[in-house]
Amino acid sequence: MARPLSKRGDVATFLAMDVYAQATALAQQGREIIHLEVGQPATAAPKLVREYAKELIDNSLLAYSDATGIGKVRQRIAQYYADHYNIDLDPNRVIITTGSSAGFVLSFAALFDAGDKVGVIEPGYPAYPNILKALSIDPVRIPVHDDPDFVPAIHHIEQAGPLDGLLLASPSNPTGSITPGDRLGALIEVIEAQNGAFISDEIYHGITFNDDHRDAPTALSYSDNAVVVSSFSKYFSMTGWRIGWMVVPDYMVDPVTRLQQSLYISPPTLSQLATLKVFDAFDELEDNVTVYKRNREILITGLKELGFAPSAADGAFYTYVDISSRSDDSSAFCSAMLNEAGIAATPGADFDSTQGHNYVRMSFSGATQDIEEAIRRLKVWLQA
Ligand SMILES: Cc1ncc(COP(=O)(O)O)c(C=O)c1O
Structure with missing residues (x-):
């Protein structure tokens, strides 16, 4: 049996x-x-990416990379933060991941112990509570239906009781809501004041519909301690390439590197290198x-x-x-x-x-x- x-x-x-x-x-x-x-x-994926990938298959070893990812890819992502968000980011804080999905596993494992409580917004992406539960971390569901745009406010977080972390996606799946900058800053402040971690899922950044095509605000504008989880899947149109990244505070780089070494060895090398061309495909x-x-x-x-x-x-x-x-x-x-x-x-x-x-x-x-x-x-x- x-x-x-x-x-x-x-x-x-x-x-x-x-x-x-x-x-x-x-x-x-x-x-x-x-x-x-x-x-x-x-x-x-954009044509330039596909063409470059063919070239890489023929001409490169495509072996494992460093656990944190290939240096020039991390640098290119840091450059994107400078160009796109006007944020000066140390490339050492960028960790390449196997899609944002691996970024969640790595950040949860590095930040939380079994039994810790992490707030997840409802309605929200179903994998969050599932991944948390799979790591024996307790998801605390935070309903936000009373907000006309399904955007969490301070009172929602306070109602949830003490939290070790809060996870927020902006733009959100399934509502498409964007958390405005002042609200995002206030939420980060509330969580960090209780010594909790703020994890910002920014995987839908780039896909916004306001007339001046402003992007959604990034948590990095409000705190160097926020953990950003992002991806080449959606705006960059590379879902099956399974490639994403995290931006972590300095003190998380070592534990996340060690976790990545053991959990994934390295993110996929072909996909990592191919992303170098995606920044020419705007x-x-x-x-x-x-x-x-x-x-x-x-x-x-x-x-x-x-x-x-x-x-x-x-x-x-x-x-x-x-x-x-x-x-x-x-x-x-x-x-x-x-x-x-x-x-x-x-x-x-x-x-x-x-x-x-x-x-x-x-x-x-x-x-x-x-x-x-x-x-x-x-x-x-x-x-x-
Ligand atoms: C809100 C959100 N976060 C994360 C993911 C995971 O995406 P990936 O692992 O391809 O980066 C998805 C996928 O649909 C999503 O909707």
């Missing part, structure tokens, strides 16, 4: 992946499915953002016309849609929408343990014609 498994492995599955599997099964039966459940760009990357912006406009306007209440989605490529005018069971709603209208979207329960039944996450990272078709199908479906 199999021996009992650990409680740490007992984490929730992603409903988004279940929906994706159902959508794929329907597509195999010949149905044309519109994918609003996906959490990634529909574009490949024209292509900005074209992607232009498409997201157009898609967002079509989706949000269409959803409002149909009586739904989508979140404003100031950044990232998701809107979190209040469907309570039609249903209080978003899983049943998504299932019917998939089977009857051929539109796949993710039930809110993935992101939200209390109110998720009233919400659906829709992604607008796909092709504009798919977003237009989704709205057309929704109209027909809802009138039927």
Whole structure:
């Protein structure tokens, strides 16, 4: 008989992946499915990156790198902070990671002990509580539904009780909300005043929709002790390359390096080197953002016309849609929408343990014609 498994492995599955599997099964039966459940760009990595990667495969050893990553890549990322955020960053504080996902594992392992309490915002990205639990750290869910933009405020954090850390994504998945700079600074201050760590998930930076295309504020503007976790996955359109980075305070560099040595040896060398070219591809990357912006406009306007209440989605490529005018069971709603209208979207329960039944996450990272078709199908479906 199999021996009992650990409680740490007992984490929730992603409903988004279940929906994706159902959508794929329907597509195999010949149905044309519109994918609003996906959490990634529909574009490949920029052309310059792909060309350089081919060259690297032919001409380089592509062996392990230093655990912290390749020096010139760390320097190039530090340069990006100077150019993009006007922040002078010591490249030694930049640690390259296997996607931001590894950045979470490394930062949680370096910062927290078993039983420590770390605040996670709800609605929020489901992997946070799952990774924390897998490391025997206690996630403390902090609901922010009373804020019109789902942005946490000081009172939300205070209600959560004493915390060893707080994790915040801005722009957020699933709401697309951006935490304004003054709010971000105040949240960091509250957490650091209780000797807690502030971990800022900045993976959707670069994808913002205000007219002057200002980026979301970075936690590094407010504290040198904040831990930033970021990635080449979203704005840089390199999800499958599994490459990201962290910016850590000086005193975390050694423990994170040692953890990375043992957990991952090094981040993928091919992907690391290929990112050197992504910083020459801003024209292509900005074209992607232009498409997201157009898609967002079509989706949000269409959803409002149909009586739904989508979140404003100031950044990232998701809107979190209040469907309570039609249903209080978003899983049943998504299932019917998939089977009857051929539109796949993710039930809110993935992101939200209390109110998720009233919400659906829709992604607008796909092709504009798919977003237009989704709205057309929704109209027909809802009138039927
Ligand atoms: C908010 C957020 N953080 C982190 C990740 C992980 O991304 P990656 O490991 O590709 O950097 C995702 C992926 O969808 C996400 O939505």
